[in-house]
Amino acid sequence: xxxxxxxxxxxxxxxxxxxxxxxxxxxxxxxxxxxxxxxxxxxxxxxxxxxxxxxxxxxxxxxxxxxxxxxxxxxxxxxxxxxxxxxxxxxxxxxxxxxxxxxxxxxxxxxxxxxxxxxxxxxxxxxxxxxxxxxxxxxxxxxxxxxxxxxxxxxxxxxxxxxxxxxxxxxxxxxxxxxxxxxxxxxxxxxxxxxxxxxxxxxxxxxxxxxxxxxxxxxxxxxxxxxxxxxxxxxxxxxxxxxxxxxxxxxxxxxxxxxxxxxxxxxxxxxxxxxxxxxxxxxxxxxxxxxxxxxxxxxxxxxxxxxxxx
Amino acid sequence: xxxxxxxxxxxxxxxxxxxxxxxxxxxxxxxxxxxxxxxxxxxxxxxxxxxxxxxxxxxxxxxxxxxxxxxxxxxxxxxxxxxxxxxxxxxxxxxxxxxxxxxxxxxxxxxxxxxxxxxxxxxxxxxxxxxxxxxxxxxxxxxxxxxxxxxxxxxxxxxxxxxxxxxxxxxxxxxxxxxxxxxxxxxxxxxxxxxxxxxxxxxxxxxxxxxxxxxxxxxxxxxxxxxxxxxxxxxxxxxxxxxxxxxxxxxxxxxxxx
Numbered sequence: 001x002x003x004x005x006x007x008x009x010x011x012x013x014x015x016x017x018x019x020x021x022x023x024x025x026x027x028x029x030x031x032x033x034x035x036x037x038x039x040x041x042x043x044x045x046x047x048x049x050x051x052x053x054x055x056x057x058x059x060x061x062x063x064x065x066x067x068x069x070x071x072x073x074x075x076x077x078x079x080x081x082x083x084x085x086x087x088x089x090x091x092x093x094x095x096x097x098x099x100x101x102x103x104x105x106x107x108x109x110x111x112x113x114x115x116x117x118x119x120x121x122x123x124x125x126x127x128x129x130x131x132x133x134x135x136x137x138x139x140x141x142x143x144x145x146x147x148x149x150x151x152x153x154x155x156x157x158x159x160x161x162x163x164x165x166x167x168x169x170x171x172x173x174x175x176x177x178x179x180x181x182x183x184x185x186x187x188x189x190x191x192x193x194x195x196x197x198x199x200x201x202x203x204x205x206x207x208x209x210x211x212x213x214x215x216x217x218x219x220x221x222x223x224x225x226x227x228x229x230x231x232x233x234x235x236x237x238x239x240x241x242x243x244x245x246x247x248x249x250x251x252x253x254x255x256x257x258x259x260x261x262x263x264x265x266x267x268x269x270x271x272x273x274x275x276x277x278x279x280x281x282x283x284x285x286x287x288x289x290x291x292x293x294x295x296x297x298x299x300x301x302x303x304x305x306x307x308x309x310x
Numbered sequence: 311x312x313x314x315x316x317x318x319x320x321x322x323x324x325x326x327x328x329x330x331x332x333x334x335x336x337x338x339x340x341x342x343x344x345x346x347x348x349x350x351x352x353x354x355x356x357x358x359x360x361x362x363x364x365x366x367x368x369x370x371x372x373x374x375x376x377x378x379x380x381x382x383x384x385x386x387x388x389x390x391x392x393x394x395x396x397x398x399x400x401x402x403x404x405x406x407x408x409x410x411x412x413x414x415x416x417x418x419x420x421x422x423x424x425x426x427x428x429x430x431x432x433x434x435x436x437x438x439x440x441x442x443x444x445x446x447x448x449x450x451x452x453x454x455x456x457x458x459x460x461x462x463x464x465x466x467x468x469x470x471x472x473x474x475x476x477x478x479x480x481x482x483x484x485x486x487x488x489x490x491x492x493x494x495x496x497x498x499x500x501x502x503x504x505x506x507x508x509x510x511x512x513x514x515x516x517x518x519x520x521x522x523x524x525x526x527x528x529x530x531x532x533x534x535x536x537x538x539x540x541x542x543x544x545x546x547x548x549x550x551x552x553x554x555x556x557x558x559x560x561x562x563x564x565x566x567x568x
Contacts, residue, residue, distance in 0.1 A: 014568065052409045055568045074312055074411035082409055088402035097330070104323025105410035107316025149406070 002066040003027040004157050004188035005051070010060035012046050012212075020046040022212040023060065028205070030065070030156075033183050034190045035203035035220070037297060043212045044192045045085060048161050052082040064157055078106065081155035083146045085162045085192075091135035095126055098134060099149050106153040113152065120148040123178065140171045147175075151182070158182070159190045164198060176202055196297055200224075208300055216300050231289040234259045237282040244279045246272065260289060312411055320412045321420050328424020332390055339390065340432060343382050347436045350378050351443045354500065366502045366533050375440045376527040377499030380461060382436045384519065387429030387462040388490060391421050391469035392482040399473065414560035418470060418553070425466030426459065433458060446530060453538070454529030460545045461522040465490075467552035474559045493519045498527075503535045518544060 005028040012021040021043045028034045038044050049055030051062055053073060062069045064076040089098050096117055103113025121127045124144040129137060134145060143163055150158060160179075164172045172195075180202065183189050193199055199206065199220070206223060208216040216223065239256040249272055251261040261272060276283060312320065332339040351371070359370030366373055398404040407417050440446065448454055468485075476482045497519030503511050514520055515536065525541035528534035 049568065054405060054408055056563060074413075077409065077411040080409075084405065086402065088405045090398070090401055090403045092334075097327075101323055101327055102406055102410070104326075105320055105407060105412055107312055107319045107411075109319060 001030065003063070004030045004032065004065055005190065006061075006063040006066075007047070007051075008061045010047065010050065010062065011058045012043075012050065012055065013058045020212055021050075021057075021060075024209065024212070024214045025060075026207045026214060026217050028157075028188060028190055030188050031183070031186060032188055032205055033180075033203045034188070035199035035206040036190055036192045036209065037196070037199060037206060038192075038209035039301065042209045044209055045161055047209070048082065048084075048159055048192070051159065052080060053077070078153065079156045081150035081153065081158045083143075083150045083158070083160040083163050085165065087142050087146070089134050089142075089145065089149070092133055094131055094133055095121065095137070095145055096130040098145065099152055102149045103152040108153065116152050116154070117148070120151050124148050125174075140167045143167055144175070147178075155187070157188045157190070161192050162194065163191070164193065164195060172198070208297065210301055215303075229262055229264050231260060231262050232286050233289050234261060234276075234283045235285045237284050238280075240281070244276060244281050247275050249275075312413070317413070317416055320410070321416050321423075324407070324412075324417065324420025325423050325427070328390075328394060328421060329427050331394055332424070332428045339386075339428060340435070343386055343432045344435050344439065347378050347382050348439050351375070351440060355443055366504070366531075366535075368531055368533070369444070371444045372446075372531065373502070373527075374500060375444060375446065376530040377497075377523045379433050379436050379440065380458065380523045380526045381494050381499050383429040383433040383458055383462050384465045384494060384522070385486065385490065386432040387425040388465040388469040388472075389482075389486060390428040391425035391466045392472045392476070392486070393469075394424065395421055395470055395473035396476045396479070396482050399476075400479075414557055418467075418556050418560065421470055422463060422466040425469060426462040429462035429466070430458070433462075448530050449532035450529045454526060457522060457525040457529060457541065457545070460542070460549065461526070464522075464545055464549050464552065467549065467556060471552060471556050471559065474556070493517055494523075496520075498523050498535060518548060521545070 007027070008025045009023045010021050010025070011019075011023050013019045024043070024047065036044050036047065046055055050057045051064070051069070053069070064079050067076040067079070069076045093101075099117040099121065100110070100113045103116060104110065108116070117130075118127070121130055124147060126141060126144055126148060129141060134142065137145065143165075147160070147163065150160075163179075164175055167175065176198070179189060179191075189202075191199065191203060203220055205219050206216065207214055233254065235258050240253060240259070241256070243251060243253040243259065246261060249261050249263065249267065251259055254260050263269060263272070273283065351374075355371035355374050359374065362370040364370070395404070398407075437446070469482075472482055472485050496514065497517050498514065503514045503520065506514060521536055521541035521544050524534040524536045525538045525545075528538045
């Protein structure tokens with residue numbers, strides 16, 4: 001099957017000598033919901049910039065649904081929609097005009113562009129704001145405006161660079177639902193995000209990039225399987241004066257109503273609950289201390305750092 | 311590769327957006343040049359012009375009107391594209407065009423024709439106001455329209471290149487202030503170069519604006535300080551050169567792509 005996005009040995013060295021990408025390679029399959037993660041300055045935005053032609057690559061190749069961007073960038077661009085990290089629309093134009101005009105840039109007749117503009121503005125909850133100048137929108141609305149604009153030509157591949165940065169939780173959840181729906185309808189989605197919970201909930205496959213290199217490229221499920229330990233916070237019904245005997249589990253009392261317990265790979269939560277039950281400690285709820293992917297992410301970057309210094 | 315129809319749609323979209331931009335902010339784009347030119351007509355044409363007498367065989371008002379119309383067209387074409395394209399860079403909405411499958415020449419054509427539209431609209435309004443002060447009997451209509459259109463294209467292209475190089479809003483006012491205005495004022499708008507000594511006449515002939523102003527004046531009044539054919543050849547050559555330069559800058563992503 002032809003990959004939705006195929007990146008091979010992609011390199012970028014800026015004029016000041018900074019090597020942003022050191023020859024990365026990865027594929028994204030059609031229909032996938034793919035996460036591209038990495039710390040600030042890792043090379044995520046440079047990669048996206050190259051894919052959509054805003055950054056010139058120094059070496060390597062990029063194909064979108066089998067079309068090499070060096071051979072037919074126009075055909076490749078027709079299949080690509082990009083939601084950048086920073087707002088990049090005219091602040092003085094009206095919401096409707098921004099989206100419909102983008103359709104014209106892709107050669108869409110005005111009537112079709114207007115029809116699609118209405119469709120996406122309604123789906124993204126911006127229809128009431130269609131006659132408002134973009135500068136008057138809230139941050140979350142501006143992000144949704146950029147999503148509507150990127151979808152106007154109904155691309156097969158949609159890339160979103162930090163789409164939910166600065167967006168409140170309720171809106172973030174509604175954006176997730178929207179993205180999941182268009183993914184279900186067949187659009188391949190690549191997402192960069194700082195919210196690892198977002199990547200874990202939405203994405204099936206992942207590439208982690210650090211200092212211009214890919215340090216991991218696998219499915220999120222397989223990645224989570226490599227997690228050796230998880231740290232849970234247990235909320236208890238009755239106040240505790242000291243940490244109960246946890247047997248083979250590491251743990252501590254966070255406050256009188258909650259315990260922090262580390263569960264190593266191979267240990268069973270049943271054993272923990274039995275032991276607590278024997279001591280009359282009733283657990284009313286539990287949660288991960290941190291997002292599981294976050295823990296992996298941190299450990300993978302730490303490993304990469306260690307290898308780099310050895 | 312986009313089909314001719316989709317290329318046309320993309321071009322028409324850019325052009326429409328440009329026209330929408332300068333008509334939306336008409337108090338900044340269309341009114342000021344009309345007021346300025348009206349003052350020129352009143353002060354130079356009517357009040358001072360009466361004392362000057364004839365120039366090139368015509369009343370001073372008749373002589374100065376074609377030059378002032380051309381000056382309005384040149385400055386407005388230039389500043390429209392310079393400020394619009396630089397604003398698109400500044401607000402980063404130029405990226406909307408760069409990520410779309412539009413060839414660079416279509417982007418340039420859309421912006422340039424947007425600049426031409428503003429130049430010609432301002433030129434038309436200034437002409438209507440000029441008719442309040444003097445009668446204009448156009449001697450060579452086709453030639454008049456051709457030279458004013460070509461001048462608008464040329465200076466729109468120049469404004470586009472200025473915007474590509476510009477790093478701040480100051481950079482798009484430097485060229486109009488220090489290059490365009492002196493060239494226009496010394497380009498035979500207000501006087502015939504026959505009044506100058508041979509040395510200054512020779513120097514004036516290096517000024518491209520002189521050729522456009524005189525070609526336009528020839529179209530309207532039927533008189534010119536220079537050979538009108540050279541004006542057309544010169545403007546065409548400069549249009550080709552600036553278009554080529556602009557395309558080169560775009561294809562290399564000068565100050566547009568990293």
